[in-house]
Amino acid sequence: DAGVIQSPRHEVTEMGQEVTLRCKPISGHNSLFWYRQTMMRGLELLIYFNNNVPIDDSGMPEDRFSAKMPNASFSTLKIQPSEPRDSAVYFCASSTEYYEQYFGPGTRLTVT
């Protein structure tokens, strides 16, 4: 298996632009998680899905952030409009019922 796939790996954008991050979980995994990692705040859970349904989005910072999972093999995290404080590494992870999470390589987002 290729593992969790994320794209793009790096994204540089200007403040105010829309940013879309993509994730393909490991086939057969039924839970998907979006995390944000910064030096200041560490690793933060933004939202997670189970069987394509959002279960807990309490970590989503504000309305500028939205996430979707239209099917079992694809999820997006969108930021609109983006701000410099959104600069971070965004990780996607997936798991089965055994709860062990497998992380993707991350997307390094820089908003100037």
Place this chain on the structure above:
Amino acid sequence: AQSVSQHNHHVILSEAASLELGCNYSYGGTVNLFWYVQYPGQHLQLLLKYFSGDPLVKGIKGFEAEFIKSKFSFNLRKPSVQWSDTAEYFCAVNDMNRDDKIIFGKGTRLHILP
């Protein structure tokens, strides 16, 4: 609410020194426990996990962890560290009776001097 505490934010050791990183969690029910490692510039990778059975768990690269239920602890150990162990280590807990969410600790940055 569940929480995970990692006592040391930054640890510096010389090669061949022994390592113990502390981890305590707040939830008293049945839990799954994990240690993840993040090497510089990389993503988190599972180091070891405890679901049930022998409370002494052995993971990859010579790491082990001991689950002590009475102390709500899951400390990570390695008898002799190497320079390549330089990384950030995260303890994590899942409430088996609740949901799939894993609660991560703040992480411990380990720096090994050659």
